[in-house]
Every structure is written in structure tokens, then in C-alpha cells.
Amino acid sequence: MKNAVNSTLMLAMAILLLASCTSRSVTRVSPDQQIDLSGRWNDTDSKQVAEAMIKDVLNRPWKSDFAEAKNRKPVIIVGIIANKSAEHIESETFIKDIEKEFINSGLVRVVENDLFREKIREERAQQGEFASPETQAKWGKELGADFMMFGVITSITDSYKREKVVNYKVNLELASLETNEKVWIGDKEIKKYIKN
Numbered sequence: 001m002k003n004a005v006n007s008t009l010m011l012a013m014a015i016l017l018l019a020s021c022t023s024r025s026v027t028r029v030s031p032d033q034q035i036d037l038s039g040r041w042n043d044t045d046s047k048q049v050a051e052a053m054i055k056d057v058l059n060r061p062w063k064s065d066f067a068e069a070k071n072r073k074p075v076i077i078v079g080i081i082a083n084k085s086a087e088h089i090e091s092e093t094f095i096k097d098i099e100k101e102f103i104n105s106g107l108v109r110v111v112e113n114d115l116f117r118e119k120i121r122e123e124r125a126q127q128g129e130f131a132s133p134e135t136q137a138k139w140g141k142e143l144g145a146d147f148m149m150f151g152v153i154t155s156i157t158d159s160y161k162r163e164k165v166v167n168y169k170v171n172l173e174l175a176s177l178e179t180n181e182k183v184w185i186g187d188k189e190i191k192k193y194i195k196n
Contacts, residue, residue, distance in 0.1 A: 039194035041089045041155075041168055049170050049188045050097035057149075057174060058107050062183035066146065075109045076102060076174070077145040085155035085168065094170075098149065111145050147183065149174050162196040 029035065034044045057063075066074045078098050083089040102110050112120060127136045151172035158165045167189060174184040 039164070039166060039192050040087050041085070041153075041190075043093070045168065045190050046094045046097050049190065050094065050101050052188050053170065053172055053186050054098060054101035054105065056186050057172070057184050058102075058105055060184050062147075062174065063107065070146075073107065073109050074146045075111055075143055076147045076149060077111050077113060077177075078102075079113065079148045079150040081149075081151045081153065081170075081172070083153050085153050086157060087155065089153055091153065094153070098172075109143065111143050117142075145177055147174050148177055164194045164196075165191060166194065167191045 031043075035042075063074060078095050081091045081095055081098075083091050099110050102108050111117075124137045124139065128139075149172055151170065153168065153170050155169070156167045158167075168191075169187060169189045171185070171187045173182055173186075175182050
């Protein structure tokens with residue numbers, strides 16, 4: 001009996017010793033540093049695709065045609081960008097990257113999507129009840145969108161033994177809210193080779 005207790009105690013100590021030998025290290029890195037651990041879609045892909053596609057859409061004729069006709073910057077809303085790839089991709093992060101690129105360009109104006117518009121309207125209603133009249137946000141002053149951007153993220157995976165190629169393709173479209181006319185279609189691909 002004493003030998004069984006000693007053996008169990010020695011086994012438990014050995015397990016604890018081995019567990020303590022495996023240590024984890026965390027290092028802070030620059031958010032701009034490209035790190036690709038898994039080969040899946042990541043923050044770098046999202047930023048690169050957003051930058052490239054917004055650069056393309058803003059350099060097409062629709063923008064100057066609109067500016068000449070209306071004598072103002074176009075107003076854009078970013079709608080649904082659906083993830084139809086084989087993996088989980090947080091499309092909201094990609095949408096925010098797109099909105100950031102649009103806004104920072106200074107060439108267009110961007111309005112909130114329907115979910116956030118409702119939150120803003122709720123706040124405006126509360127201001128009407130609780131805020132002083134001189135600081136209340138006024139009703140009927142919302143900026144209407146001229147164009148809506150929407151699209152899809154897809155992926156194709158080809159694998160053999162310990163090698164894999166994943167091709168991500170992002171297709172985006174920009175359409176006039178007044179006429180339903182598509183004024184721009186763009187796509188961007190990212191291909192990753194992964195070897196285990």
C-alpha cells in the first residue's frame with residue numbers, strides 16, 4: 001500500500017514538473033507587423049484588401065461623374081459583406097477597415113448602417129426629452145446615402161498531403177441608391193501557400 005501511494009505521489013510530481021517546463025511567452029509587437037500563424041484570413045489580409053479596393057473604387061469615373069452632376073462629394077453606406085468562405089471571417093472587422101479607408105481618403109462621406117442609425121435615433125429621441133434645447137440634435141438632418149457598397153468573401157482550398165493553398169477572393173460592388181445602377185465592381189485575391 002505504501003509503495004502504491006509513493007508511486008502515485010511520484011507520478012503526480014513528475015506530471016507537475018513536466019507541466020512547469022512548458023512555458024508560454026507573450027511578446028508585444030507592432031499592430032502593423034505582419035504575422036501569419038495559421039494561414040487563415042487575418043487582420044493583415046483585411047487591411048490590405050480594404051486599402052487596395054478603396055484605392056481602386058475611388059479612382060474610377062463614377063466619382064468624378066457624380067461630383068460634376070451634383071457638385072458635392074458622394075455619400076456612401078457600406079452594407080453587407082457576406083462571408084461565404086470555408087472558415088470563420090469576422091466581416092464586421094473588414095467592413096470597418098473599408099469605412100476607415102473611405103473616410104480617411106477625404107474623397108467621400110460615409111454614413112452609418114441601419115443598426116447604428118437606430119442607436120443614434122434613440123439617442124436623439126432621448127436628447128429631445130432630457131437635453132437642453134440649445135444642445136439637442138435636431139431631427140430631419142440625417143445625411144442620405146447616394147451609393148451602397150456590398151459584396152462577398154469566398155475561398156477555395158486545394159490541399160495534398162502536408163501542403164495547402166488557400167485562395168481568398170473578395171468581390172465588392174457599388175450601386176446607386178437612386179437608380180440601382182452598378183457604378184463599380186472590383187475584386188481582390190490573396191493566395192496563401194501553407195506547408196506543415
